[in-house]
Amino acid sequence: MRSLGFTLYLTILDIGSFINSFLIFIFSNNLSHAHLDYLYWLLAVLSFVKLLLYLDYARSFIYI
Structure with a gap:
């Protein structure tokens, strides 16, 4: 397992x-x-959205 x-x-990790x-x-x-700073800003925005x-989700989670 x-x-x-x-x-x-x-x-x-490989897919990423x-x-x-x-x-x-x-x-x-x-x-x-290449403007790699745009890539890093995109990754930062995606991380913030996540x-x-x-x-x-954590706020709406109900403990049973």
Whole structure:
């Protein structure tokens, strides 16, 4: 069970790396001219949205 969990963790990590590479490719083909600060702002905004969704879920959670 532990090896299955570790495998799923690495799979999710790899999928995130592919998505990150795709986002960098979208911003520019040449990394010298790419505005990677836009990518990091996008990731910061997405993380903030995830935080808001988590807080909304945590607030609405009812302990049984």
